[in-house]
Amino acid sequence: NAGVTQTPKFQVLKTGQSMTLQCAQDMNHEYMSWYRQDPGMGLRLIHYSVGAGITDQGEVPNGYNVSRSTTEDFPLRLLSAAPSQTSVYFCASSYSYKIDQPQHFGDGTRLSIL
Amino acid sequence: GDSVTQMEGPVTLSEEAFLTINCTYTATGYPSLFWYVQYPGEGLQLLLKATKADDKGSNKGFEATYRKETTSFHLEKGSVQVSDSAVYFCALSDRGAGGTSYGKLTFGQGTILTVHP
Numbered sequence: 001n002a003g004v005t006q007t008p009k010f011q012v013l014k015t016g017q018s019m020t021l022q023c024a025q026d027m028n029h030e031y032m033s034w035y036r037q038d039p040g041m042g043l044r045l046i047h048y049s050v051g052a053g054i055t056d057q058g059e060v061p062n063g064y065n066v067s068r069s070t071t072e073d074f075p076l077r078l079l080s081a082a083p084s085q086t087s088v089y090f091c092a093s094s095y096s097y098k099i100d101q102p103q104h105f106g107d108g109t110r111l112s113i114l
Numbered sequence: 115g116d117s118v119t120q121m122e123g124p125v126t127l128s129e130e131a132f133l134t135i136n137c138t139y140t141a142t143g144y145p146s147l148f149w150y151v152q153y154p155g156e157g158l159q160l161l162l163k164a165t166k167a168d169d170k171g172s173n174k175g176f177e178a179t180y181r182k183e184t185t186s187f188h189l190e191k192g193s194v195q196v197s198d199s200a201v202y203f204c205a206l207s208d209r210g211a212g213g214t215s216y217g218k219l220t221f222g223q224g225t226i227l228t229v230h231p
Contacts, residue, residue, distance in 0.1 A: 033218075
């Protein structure tokens with residue numbers, strides 16, 4: 001069982017470039033989300049999805065887009081990369097959105113914007 | 115809004131020492147509480163959880179008790195090992211004013227633990 005798989009693991013972009021961070025889970029989880037991790041700030045929620053076709057904004061959504069066409073996949077798109085988006089990005093999934101459900105995290109994508 | 119505050123780090127201990135990492139929270143509803151651990155180069159893994167007052171979560175020798183009266187969820191381990199060196203995150207998931215939280219986790223800033231032989 002692969003769990004939550006993120007690709008790529010590392011990426012360097014130039015300011016203004018666009019890219020898509022991939023996330024896939026094989027646990028048939030309904031709920032998926034994206035977080036960014038910055039030093040001294042813990043993890044902050046970017047976007048989330050409670051099921052295929054349904055997405056919503058989290059705490060820090062500006063500059064990012066998401067879509068959820070299948071249960072398994074939840075890609076994160078950077079529209080025009082900025083140095084402030086340099087961070088480590090984590091995708092997570094859980095069986096449902098209920099508050100007692102633990103999240104399963106991928107290994108992260110380390111993104112640098114020059 | 116919801117928030118989680120962890121003790122300042124990093125924490126450096128010798129093997130077999132007692133560990134406490136403090137965590138306090140504020141929440142608008144009745145949250146579930148979690149501790150996650152992040153080993154170098156990896157994603158976060160659930161360490162333990164508690165979903166109601168006075169519940170004790172435990173795993174791999176770590177324990178934390180949900181204290182509603184003090185809004186705390188301190189992590190403890192009686193004897194740490196070198197393999198426990200990692201970053202520890204306290205987090206909560208709250209029902210929120212609308213009755214659902216949509217799975218959102220609010221994290222503390224993380225505490226780096228280093229254990230020396």
